[in-house]
Amino acid sequence: MTERDEQPAETEPDYRFTLANERTFLAWIRTALGLVAGGVAVQQLVPGLATAGARTALAILCITLAAVLAAASYPRWRTVQLAMRRGAPLPRSVLLIVLACGISALTVFAAVLVLVG
Template sequence: MAVPPDQSPRRVSLTQRLLGSGTDPDPRFTLANERTFLAWIRTSLALLAGGIAVEAFAADLFDPVVRKAIAILLLLLAMVIAGAACFRWLSVERAMRHGSPLPLPLLAPLLALGATAVAAVVVIVVAIRPA
């Protein structure tokens, strides 16, 4: 008898390893969790593009050291958010499977603090730059 693709031993063990036991949540909640994950990935890609753009196109706006600092901050923020998005997706999926409360989002304050740091650097540079 053939095993349906969703019930193959490899798929079940991978699902159990990543998500643990529990019952499957309503597909609408799982898909909403996936959309949220993808939104975080889009945010990460935008920050990545911003970091590349600052390094590539802002040579005449900023001192090289400041430009590199802004670009590195944006790129690091992009990297951390992309990685954290995956763990956030897994923890939310696990919580839904076990009927537990959803975990607090670490990504939102992380993004706010990172954006604040980048904005602070830009404000300082603009403030001390001669007119």
């Protein structure tokens, strides 16, 4: 067995970092819940916004982005937790770009629906 094959020793990280990581995970979940609520609200509560098809498309985009965030949030939490335990650099997250681009797209789509309607 070479040094390269050995796993770094894991140590318990400072509890403050563990709790901060947990708060970040919960923030991703809250964001996902907000997107689900927004998708349902667009579909059910604003019938005058646009055609039914456009409202449904906006609602589906909201709920799809929520599903992606919810599904990716736990693996992200786990990866960060393992990096902290091993004293490794924190991994980069693709979730930030996904969320920023997704929210931007939703905002532009909603703005178009408001301006056209």
